[in-house]
Amino acid sequence: MAVESITIRQPDDWHVHLRDGEMLKQVAAYTARQFGRAIIMPNLPTPVTTVALAAAYQNRILEATQDHPDFKPLMTAYLTDTIDPQELVTGHDIGVFTAAKLYPANATTNSTFGVSDIKKIYPVLEAMQRIGMPLLVHGEVVSSEIDIFDREAVFIEQVMQPLLNDMPELKVVFEHITTKDAADFVESQGDNMAATITAHHLQINRNDMLVGGIKPHLYCLPVAKRELHRMALRKAATSGSNKFFLGTDTAPHAIGDKESACGCAGIFSAPHALEVYTQVFEEEMALDQLEAFAALNGPAFYDLPVNQGKVSLVKSNQQVPMTIGQNAMAVSPYRAGETLIWQLV
Numbered sequence: 376m377a378v379e380s381i382t383i384r385q386p387d388d389w390h391v392h393l394r395d396g397e398m399l400k401q402v403a404a405y406t407a408r409q410f411g412r413a414i415i416m417p418n419l420p421t422p423v424t425t426v427a428l429a430a431a432y433q434n435r436i437l438e439a440t441q442d443h444p445d446f447k448p449l450m451t452a453y454l455t456d457t458i459d460p461q462e463l464v465t466g467h468d469i470g471v472f473t474a475a476k477l478y479p480a481n482a483t484t485n486s487t488f489g490v491s492d493i494k495k496i497y498p499v500l501e502a503m504q505r506i507g508m509p510l511l512v513h514g515e516v517v518s519s520e521i522d523i524f525d526r527e528a529v530f531i532e533q534v535m536q537p538l539l540n541d542m543p544e545l546k547v548v549f550e551h552i553t554t555k556d557a558a559d560f561v562e563s564q565g566d567n568m569a570a571t572i573t574a575h576h577l578q579i580n581r582n583d584m585l586v587g588g589i590k591p592h593l594y595c596l597p598v599a600k601r602e603l604h605r606m607a608l609r610k611a612a613t614s615g616s617n618k619f620f621l622g623t624d625t626a627p628h629a630i631g632d633k634e635s636a637c638g639c640a641g642i643f644s645a646p647h648a649l650e651v652y653t654q655v656f657e658e659e660m661a662l663d664q665l666e667a668f669a670a671l672n673g674p675a676f677y678d679l680p681v682n683q684g685k686v687s688l689v690k691s692n693q694q695v696p697m698t699i700g701q702n703a704m705a706v707s708p709y710r711a712g713e714t715l716i717w718q719l720v
């Protein structure tokens with residue numbers, strides 16, 4: 376008999392863009408209503424590079440999520456070529472910084488202040504390795520001669536493997552993996568390496584984005600790849616391996632910025648993320664692995680307790696709205712206008 380409902384320990388979202396200002400107010404509750412904690416990405420227009428900036432941003436998030444008082448935003452530092460290792464160590468010691476984020480300069484949205492050469496931040500990474508502070512990585516090279524569809528695989532060979540050779544104890548999360556190469560690489564590494572997988576990369580391949588007309592709302596970075604990679608990600612997420620966990624990479628952009636001659640990268644998946652993951656796990660006949668992926672593996676990697684609450688989903692059709700929010704700030708949610716078969720209670 377088909378499963379009609381599922382109850383799991385409350386999940387966390389280990390990769391979230393909440394933005395700031397009006398957009399933050401508009402989107403934050405969608406994350407806070409489902410997840411106990413979220414790792415908050417620091418790529419604001421003014422990047423979150425100091426303890427003071429992170430603490431102030433965390434307060435703005437708490438204010439925007441006051442209807443969900445148990446929600447805990449976990450803050451990250453944005454690594455630049457010149458960031459002071461002591462700032463990270465202090466921020467980690469006092470509990471403001473949970474992790475630090477590596478954006479290769481110009482790899483993605485708001486990454487112009489990112490790292491131009493990883494060797495420049497070796498003293499910072501050494502300090503993080505020493506104190507056990509996780510490094511979160513947007514794993515794509517930016518060289519113009521590398522094809523966009525190969526940028527993640529080339530990053531493994533050119534950056535990730537050499538980094539792990541040099542810092543074998545550094546805790547690293549390979550964020551939003553999109554290739555079989557990355558899934559295999561992560562699985563082959565020790566306990567200090569893990570990966571997040573988005574809901575959309577489990578559902579879409581590059582045909583979904585490009586065949587029959589370009590779908591700007593399915594454009595994100597790293598860009599969706601061939602079907603064989605999507606299949607490998609589904610296998611990794613549902614395999615029971617503790618190295619893979621939930622990270623939606625929900626990344627809202629105003630509709631006008633997506634439907635544009637130069638559309639922004641990012642998919643706003645927060646409103647129905649859990650429903651989408653649940654559908655994928657059901658299709659893979661792995662609903663029994665959903666709790667580990669969504670609620671256990673992440674805390675284990677981050678050395679945090681699991682959440683005490685529970686969430687339930689039931690088999691019940693629901694239609695995703697075409698837009699969320701008003702006027703210039705309106706956003707098109709992932710699967711807009713489509714019917715989802717699971718519903719969060």
Ligand SMILES: NC(=O)N[C@@H](CC(=O)O)C(=O)O
Nearest residue numbers: 392483484595596626640641
């Ligand atoms: N994933 C995306 O396509 N976009 C993210 C940045 C990122 O996670 O790379 C964003 O901030 O918009």
Ligand SMILES: [Zn+2]
Nearest residue numbers: 483513596597
């Ligand atoms: Zn990224």
Ligand SMILES: [Zn+2]
Nearest residue numbers: 390416624626
């Ligand atoms: Zn992201």
